[in-house]
Amino acid sequence: MQDRLADAMAALRSAATGHDLANLDRFGIVAPGALGVSMANLQTLAKRLGRDHDLAAALWATGVYEARMLACLVDDPARVTPEQMDAWRAGFDNWAIVDTACFKLFDRSPHAWTRIKAWAGLNDEFGRRAAFALLACLALHDKRAEDRPFLDGLVLIERAATDDRNFVKKAVNWALRAIGLRESPALKAAAIETARRLAASPDAAPRWVGKDALRALTKAARTKISET
Known part of the structure; x- marks a missing residue:
């Protein structure tokens, strides 16, 4: 070795x-x-x-x-353990390593879903970003997943949207948009409704998350309608 x-x-x-x-x-x-x-x-x-x-x-x-x-x-994603995921997550110190780990490795691990909830409540910026970057990556890559875990993810998104730290709120926004762009009509509707609630917030961070996601999701919906 x-x-x-x-x-x-x-x-x-x-x-x-x-x-x-x-x-x-x-x-x-x-x-x-x-x-x-x-x-x-x-x-x-x-x-x-x-x-x-x-x-x-x-x-x-x-x-x-x-x-x-x-x-x-x-x-090898098949050999990655939850303990390894937690250990590597503890070493995240910039957005690029977070996103690469989630996009190229962790979202292919059989333990991916268990880490999202575990990390969503973390206090450190990059650890919390990892929760929502991983959720976004699963929304993009896990084509066989049922709606339920993503609906649960929307609850975590709404809870974390008040975090105004740059790398957290951008990952929260990414996850919300990715869920809303899945093929499921129920997920699209739930994501848009979540975005609307956040966009109406008096606080800047959730308002930005909601407005930006709402703009992306409604634009995608209009594009799809125009193509039919």
Whole structure:
């Protein structure tokens, strides 16, 4: 394993550029000690390495931003445990690692749904973002899921919409929009109703979440009608 890890780290350092390092600041990604490797190069390296749960654990343990991003891309979702998800979540320190873990790995884990409720009540900004980023990713990717867990998710969304921290409210908004864009008419209606209630709030954070989601969902509905 040490040889595999050393090879992966060497490949990351070889792919690093000053331009890609500067892009982290440009995109608001705070990652001290980062190397500067583009997502395209990370994905190319991940494809070459293939799925490797043990390598993913070793990469994550380095604490290096790009190594952790690569860990999310090479880990085996079937071997990810709730304990691992919680441990990695505790190490989230920027929005990009949150979203990559949720979009590329956690939403494919059989334990994904159990983590949403567990994380939705967290106090730390990126941990709470993870709950709603994961909910959004499941809304996008889990085509076989029933309506019930998403309806339960709307309750969590409404509760968390008062959190005015930037990375939380954006994930809450993302989850609301993603649920409302599923094929289920019942979910579309429930998401729009939730958005309307939030849009009518006297408080700025839920009002923004609701208005932005309502705009996206009503636009999508109009587009679908015009195409029929």
